[in-house]
């Protein structure tokens with residue numbers, strides 16, 4: 001698939017905004033143009049979890065600075081209420097869309113076909129154009145309604161993923177666990193990434209419960 005087509009990345013207000021930020025960092029470092037959407041909920045979670053407070057008028061640049069990315073990176077931040085934005089139209093071609101992390105609120109809206117926020121409209125467009133759409137959920141346990149909404153999205157062709165790192169790659173840090181999840185997200189879109197050690201790849205054994 002062409003790298004020059006933009007990738008749509010939405011970050012919403014589920015716990016784990018670090019996944020979305022790491023994905024953005026990886027995409028930019030891979031010279032992948034990104035159409036970025038960040039919900040208000042995501043900004044609240046970033047503040048709570050990472051201590052990040054961005055000014056609404058300078059969100060794009062402050063995010064790039066935080067991720068140590070150049071300000072001239074091919075990242076376009078879209079306004080949540082801009083229905084004239086590129087990603088609101090199916091004729092604007094993209095490589096696909098990932099909602100990382102995806103809150104249950106956004107899951108419900110997308111599964112119901114709502115379009116009152118640009119994230120929902122972009123997801124609806126991605127589905128109707130038969131492009132890959134991935135939602136990375138983070139909740140425990142899942143309620144019955146959300147499980148049905150996941151089925152609805154899966155039936156519609158979306159990739160329903162959960163932010164659940166494996167342990168078979170023997171993570172030693174939070175960063176290792178984040179990279180596992182982000183690497184598996186990238187796998188779904190065909191990005192040839194090496195963010196984590198795959199099953200049967202060589203890795204050092206972890207020393208769990210040392211001293212016990």
Ligand SMILES: Cc1cc2nc3c(=O)[nH]c(=O)nc-3n(C[C@H](O)[C@H](O)[C@H](O)COP(=O)(O)O)c2cc1C
Nearest residue numbers: 012013014015039041042045048103104105106138
């Ligand atoms: C610190 C914090 C953690 C949250 N974690 C989750 C979560 O893991 N999953 C979830 O679905 N919602 C979570 N929420 C709630 C959502 O942020 C909230 O439902 C919000 O309205 C989602 O809106 P959005 O999808 O437009 O970002 C969390 C909220 C806060 C403040």
